[in-house]
Amino acid sequence: MTPSDPDAGFLAVRGLRMDFGGVHAVADTSFSVPRGHITGLIGPNGAGKSTVLGMIAGAIRPTSGSIIFDGINVERMPSYRRARLGIIRTFQIAGVFAQLTALENLLVGQPMRGESLRGALLGKRYWSEEQTGAVQRGRDLLTRFGLADQEEEYGGNLSGGQKRLLEIARALMARPRLLLLDEPMAGVSPALVQRIEDYLRELSAEGLTMLMVEHSLPVVERLCDPVVVMAQGTTVSTGTMAELRTQRKVLDAYLIG
Amino acid sequence: MSLAWQFYVSTLLIYVGVDIMAVWALNLQLGVAGVLNFAFIVFQAAGAYTAAVVTLGPASRTGFQHYVGGANWPFPLPVLAAAVVGAVLALVIGLFSLRRLRNDYQAIVMLVVSLIATLIATNDVGLVNGSNGLSLVPKPLASVLGVSPYGIQYQWFFVGVTAVICVLAYWFINRITSSPLGRSLRAMRDNEQVAAALGKNVLWLRLLAMMAGGAVAAASGAILVVLITAWSPSSWLFPETFSYLAAVIIGGSGNNLGAMLGALLVPVGFLEAARFMPSFGNPNLVGALQWIAVGALLLIFLWFWPRGVIPERRRRFPAGRSD
Numbered sequence: 001m002t003p004s005d006p007d008a009g010f011l012a013v014r015g016l017r018m019d020f021g022g023v024h025a026v027a028d029t030s031f032s033v034p035r036g037h038i039t040g041l042i043g044p045n046g047a048g049k050s051t052v053l054g055m056i057a058g059a060i061r062p063t064s065g066s067i068i069f070d071g072i073n074v075e076r077m078p079s080y081r082r083a084r085l086g087i088i089r090t091f092q093i094a095g096v097f098a099q100l101t102a103l104e105n106l107l108v109g110q111p112m113r114g115e116s117l118r119g120a121l122l123g124k125r126y127w128s129e130e131q132t133g134a135v136q137r138g139r140d141l142l143t144r145f146g147l148a149d150q151e152e153e154y155g156g157n158l159s160g161g162q163k164r165l166l167e168i169a170r171a172l173m174a175r176p177r178l179l180l181l182d183e184p185m186a187g188v189s190p191a192l193v194q195r196i197e198d199y200l201r202e203l204s205a206e207g208l209t210m211l212m213v214e215h216s217l218p219v220v221e222r223l224c225d226p227v228v229v230m231a232q233g234t235t236v237s238t239g240t241m242a243e244l245r246t247q248r249k250v251l252d253a254y255l256i257g
Numbered sequence: 258m259s260l261a262w263q264f265y266v267s268t269l270l271i272y273v274g275v276d277i278m279a280v281w282a283l284n285l286q287l288g289v290a291g292v293l294n295f296a297f298i299v300f301q302a303a304g305a306y307t308a309a310v311v312t313l314g315p316a317s318r319t320g321f322q323h324y325v326g327g328a329n330w331p332f333p334l335p336v337l338a339a340a341v342v343g344a345v346l347a348l349v350i351g352l353f354s355l356r357r358l359r360n361d362y363q364a365i366v367m368l369v370v371s372l373i374a375t376l377i378a379t380n381d382v383g384l385v386n387g388s389n390g391l392s393l394v395p396k397p398l399a400s401v402l403g404v405s406p407y408g409i410q411y412q413w414f415f416v417g418v419t420a421v422i423c424v425l426a427y428w429f430i431n432r433i434t435s436s437p438l439g440r441s442l443r444a445m446r447d448n449e450q451v452a453a454a455l456g457k458n459v460l461w462l463r464l465l466a467m468m469a470g471g472a473v474a475a476a477s478g479a480i481l482v483v484l485i486t487a488w489s490p491s492s493w494l495f496p497e498t499f500s501y502l503a504a505v506i507i508g509g510s511g512n513n514l515g516a517m518l519g520a521l522l523v524p525v526g527f528l529e530a531a532r533f534m535p536s537f538g539n540p541n542l543v544g545a546l547q548w549i550a551v552g553a554l555l556l557i558f559l560w561f562w563p564r565g566v567i568p569e570r571r572r573r574f575p576a577g578r579s580d
Contacts, residue, residue: 057454083456095451097444099511104572107437108444109455114437117465121432131437135574152573155447174455 010035016065025051027233038210040224047230049213057089058082086177094163098156106138109173141169161192181212267412274419275477276520278426280504282473288510290466291446293364296371302493304339304475305482309391311335322386332397336479343475347467379490390489503555511569
């Protein structure tokens with residue numbers, strides 16, 4: 001079974017369709033995301049890549065089609081339940097909680113006992129130990145991403161690049177099984193691009209499966225295998241960047257789309 | 258202290274207790290969870306009506322008042338009953354109004370709910386006696402203590418009762434706001450979509466904030482109705498919600514201490530202190546000026562100090578053990 005076979009893979013989308021009024025934003029898309037790889041999703045503007053990512057994450061309900069994650073159909077599940085299954089996404093405009101500190105942002109990522117009403121009413125004795133563990137995990141992640149000094153800074157006061165890193169760190173707190181990255185390099189300085197690439201490569205080496213929508217083709221070339229090309233709402237081809245470069249239909253897609 | 262002053266101070270203290278509880282409740286909904294509950298006063302009113310109805314006894318016996326239900330429950334059951342009604346009402350209203358709406362639309366819907374509630378209570382006379390409202394609400398525990406319910410001893414006793422209920426309300430709300438649940442609510446307030454993407458069930462969190470706040474608001478109404486011994490639609494028009502909203506924002510949104518300060522400043526300070534102003538000009542002038550003053554103060558704060566006098570505090574965590 002090749003990676004492009006929708007019957008294989010950790011995550012598979014089959015026949016995904018999204019109509020906004022009369023516009024077929026996603027016209028019939030099928031591809032699969034193999035376990036343990038960073039899969040790239042590329043294509044010209046308006047190809048439907050972000051819409052597909054939104055559908056996988058649960059932010060957008062598809063008109064039709066199915067999304068199968070590790071054998072479970074998730075297309076009807078609300079986003080919070082998909083997150084609990086392990087599908088965690090980042091956002092194009094970094095979604096940090098502005099009035100929470102950086103460390104608190106990370107703590108939100110990890111589900112813990114004191115989040116239920118019963119747990120909260122039982123008090124610190126019930127939930128404090130688990131939170132302390134999470135605080136330590138959070139601090140370790142902040143250090144790993146070079147944000148240790150920002151621990152008590154409000155999320156809203158961080159720079160764009162710091163927010164981007166914080167988002168990824170927070171996603172890790174949720175112990176994701178599939179990380180969806182929505183243009184992680186958008187608007188990021190070249191030096192930071194390199195850092196983020198290195199982090200993603202490390203995470204991949206540790207076994208994390210990722211699906212990345214990205215415009216910067218050099219980044220995709222360095223990080224992703226396989227790569228899925230979309231244009232005009234449908235999948236055009238799948239393969240490594242080297243293979244795709246040789247395919248006429250891929251080149252055409254970028255010219256037409 | 259002269260008897261008149263004692264009555265004034267004790268009454269004021271009970272108002273302080275009621276208003277602090279109410280502002281804590283609205284702060285939980287608005288300041289912490291970000292739910293724009295413009296129907297807030299409806300929950301305090303529901304608590305007042307419930308407490309009245311379960312102490313007045315069945316309607317037929319009282320004669321001139323018409324209302325649903327009726328019982329003679331001993332204290333503190335009326336307060337508990339009020340809290341339950343407040344929570345259930347919040348659940349019903351929440352499921353109706355808050356399921357899929359964005360923040361700004363929530364506010365409009367809640368405002369409409371508030372107006373509809375007033376209309377129902379006023380026009381369905383059999384419900385809670387329409388625009389005449391309920392009166393002659395008995396004061397609890399007077400016979401048990403062996404004092405006159407109209408005397409100053411009882412009054413101070415009830416100040417104590419209010420204080421106890423206040424403490425319980427604080428315990429309940431603080432447990433929520435200082436826990437990971439509180440953090441989830443604040444995350445939902447700051448960015449609901451992201452919170453959901455991290456596994457938070459935002460509909461449930463929103464309902465929870467409404468129910469918890471609704472229960473405490475209703476309990477405050479149960480105390481207030483004992484103080485006033487009467488309750489009618491004129492006691493709970495929209496400006497009352499506005500006064501509590503101003504208290505949350507001016508005192509400090511998202512901070513329980515700020516909420517207390519806001520309660521002292523707005524419902525108690527501005528609106529009670531006017532008793533001492535000499536009347537001048539049109540007899541309605543002082544009352545109107547009070548509201549103008551509250552509005553003006555709120556605008557000034559929203560422009561210059563939107564986080565309020567005592568803003569939400571930055572959460573810090575103790576330094577870890579060095580391994």
